[in-house]
Amino acid sequence: MADHDDKAQRAIALLEQAGLRATAQRVLLVSLLYGDGAHRHVTAEQLYEEAVMARGKVSLATVYNTMRALSKAGLLRQVNADAGRIYFDTNTGDHQHIYDESTGTLTDIDAAILKDITLPPLPRGTRLEGVDLIVRVRS
Amino acid sequence: MADHDDKAQRAIALLEQAGLRATAQRVLLVSLLYGDGAHRHVTAEQLYEEAVMARGKVSLATVYNTMRALSKAGLLRQVNADAGRIYFDTNTGDHQHIYDESTGTLTDIDAAILKDITLPPLPRGTRLEGVDLIVRVRS
DNA sequence: ATACCTGCAAAGTCTTTGCAATCAA
DNA sequence: TTGATTGCAAAGACTTTGCAGGTAT
Numbered sequence: 013m014a015d016h017d018d019k020a021q022r023a024i025a026l027l028e029q030a031g032l033r034a035t036a037q038r039v040l041l042v043s044l045l046y047g048d049g050a051h052r053h054v055t056a057e058q059l060y061e062e063a064v065m066a067r068g069k070v071s072l073a074t075v076y077n078t079m080r081a082l083s084k085a086g087l088l089r090q091v092n093a094d095a096g097r098i099y100f101d102t103n104t105g106d107h108q109h110i111y112d113e114s115t116g117t118l119t120d121i122d123a124a125i126l127k128d129i130t131l132p133p134l135p136r137g138t139r140l141e142g143v144d145l146i147v148r149v150r151s
Numbered sequence: 152m153a154d155h156d157d158k159a160q161r162a163i164a165l166l167e168q169a170g171l172r173a174t175a176q177r178v179l180l181v182s183l184l185y186g187d188g189a190h191r192h193v194t195a196e197q198l199y200e201e202a203v204m205a206r207g208k209v210s211l212a213t214v215y216n217t218m219r220a221l222s223k224a225g226l227l228r229q230v231n232a233d234a235g236r237i238y239f240d241t242n243t244g245d246h247q248h249i250y251d252e253s254t255g256t257l258t259d260i261d262a263a264i265l266k267d268i269t270l271p272p273l274p275r276g277t278r279l280e281g282v283d284l285i286v287r288v289r290s
Numbered sequence: 291a292t293a294c295c296t297g298c299a300a301a302g303t304c305t306t307t308g309c310a311a312t313c314a315a
Numbered sequence: 316t317t318g319a320t321t322g323c324a325a326a327g328a329c330t331t332t333g334c335a336g337g338t339a340t
Contacts (some may be wrong), residue, residue, distance in 0.1 A: 177320090209322090213322070260334095
């Protein structure tokens, strides 16, 4: 129980820091996302399944809404590895990904991999939003 | 007319080389894609619009089917720049992209940009499929 | 009290597919 | 001929949204 409370406390802290109300659904979702320390890559559907397993009372729509809100708040990063499927990454720091197209698994790559590249001039009137590298593999 | 026949001839050649029957619809689509020499980045919907403009008799389903077939045949490359929207690139050579999230425009980057990076070890039991770099910008 | 949040169902976007009619080889 | 292709409509996969009822502050 202490363990659970701990995760819930951290979840609440994260939500408040993001300016979001700490509802039961959000606390559960954020606990699942950040609960065990390791960074995670999940789709809304996957997180929804986990929430249901954990006997959580939450709808898929709320999972989508919450993940969108967390992304906007900067607590999650969206990863476009696969057209037609949004992955959310709890690691919002600078880094890149390996994507296994057979299993749908994402793996982090250290940001240093791009340390030595020189970006080309950007199109006139545009500003840089980010640089995403996806190493696609198959099992 | 000679111009049009020229493009049609090239389109037919490409289709045969890909092992696909040269139907009127495919010849039109391939002519639009490869007709003027420059490489293109288009979605199925965009190509469909162009075909309709050109008074072509083709359905959106056929555009999707054809682009899928061309991709499988190696004549097109899919670009995952935006979750929920597949771009097709007539340039199947090694290169990368700049993606303007405001306008949905893709611009090529020379492959040399990644010449000096060293990929991390791939997960056990996986083989490399490709490396995609997307420089995201906004207007 | 009140602005925010949830959940359901409906709508939306993009893509694929079943199947009868049609066409290329 | 005969298998490949087309087109329509329907189905699918994923995501967003309208709105009535519920909740955090």
